[in-house]
Amino acid sequence: MSVKENLKQLRSAIPAGVELVAVSKFHPVEALTEAYDEGQRVFGESRANELVSKAKVMPEDIKWHFIGHLQTNKVRQILPYVSLIHSVDSERLLRLIDSESLRLGRRTDVLIQLHVAKEETKFGFTPDEMLEVITPESVAELKGVNIVGVMGMASNVDDEVRIREDFREIRKAFDMLKSAVFPGKEEFHIISMGMSHDWEIAVNEGGNMVRVGTSIFGEREY
Numbered sequence: 001m002s003v004k005e006n007l008k009q010l011r012s013a014i015p016a017g018v019e020l021v022a023v024s025k026f027h028p029v030e031a032l033t034e035a036y037d038e039g040q041r042v043f044g045e046s047r048a049n050e051l052v053s054k055a056k057v058m059p060e061d062i063k064w065h066f067i068g069h070l071q072t073n074k075v076r077q078i079l080p081y082v083s084l085i086h087s088v089d090s091e092r093l094l095r096l097i098d099s100e101s102l103r104l105g106r107r108t109d110v111l112i113q114l115h116v117a118k119e120e121t122k123f124g125f126t127p128d129e130m131l132e133v134i135t136p137e138s139v140a141e142l143k144g145v146n147i148v149g150v151m152g153m154a155s156n157v158d159d160e161v162r163i164r165e166d167f168r169e170i171r172k173a174f175d176m177l178k179s180a181v182f183p184g185k186e187e188f189h190i191i192s193m194g195m196s197h198d199w200e201i202a203v204n205e206g207g208n209m210v211r212v213g214t215s216i217f218g219e220r221e222y
């Protein structure tokens with residue numbers, strides 16, 4: 001099926017109130033343009049150079065989300081183009097995005113990436129680490145970033161029970177952070193979880209932003 005057909009089908013399946021991030025990493029601008037022509041405006045990329053080069057040639061009303069592991073030396077490069085960074089996985093990165101945003105005279109929306117999957121390779125804070133680092137005091141010092149929610153991935157397994165447990169843990173971490181640091185703050189509202197194979201479970205467990213690549217654009221060629 002075509003990108004347009006895939007997108008239409010996905011949109012009709014995703015409930016209202018859930019934002020679709022079309023994960024376009026490794027796909028050519030032509031494929032993104034097909035999605036754009038079908039009305040898609042939010043695209044997710046995982047490499048800094050790729051995001052910047054696509055942003056430079058694609059229409060300006062696109063919202064670019066950075067979803068991959070962000071090296072500190074790439075922050076300055078992507079900030080002018082990015083509308084949301086999903087993948088803040090260390091205190092150092094958070095502070096750097098803060099200071100670089102201030103330098104540019106802007107505020108950058110970010111999500112705190114959680115590590116709940118059992119794979120060692122995944123980046124992110126455990127819920128406990130998150131609660132140690134993100135406190136009312138530390139947030140008060142951040143003048144260049146808005147923490148607007150959390151992001152996470154489930155374990156890369158077929159076991160639906162396990163996947164559901166991981167998403168529950170992400171949801172629970174969101175709720176804890178909300179009550180500890182952002183009570184009554186409407187801007188803290190995003191739970192980014194779910195990809196092509198597990199977004200339905202994620203939405204079922206309270207996710208309101210899904211990051212879907214393969215089901216829209218097909219398999220990636222690395």
Ligand SMILES: *Cc1c(COP(=O)(O)O)cnc(C)c1O
Pocket residue numbers: 023025046067068194195196197211212213214215
């Ligand atoms: C690549 C990627 C996705 C999309 O994965 P698909 O299985 O292609 O839908 C979602 N989230 C992150 C963080 C990714 O790196």
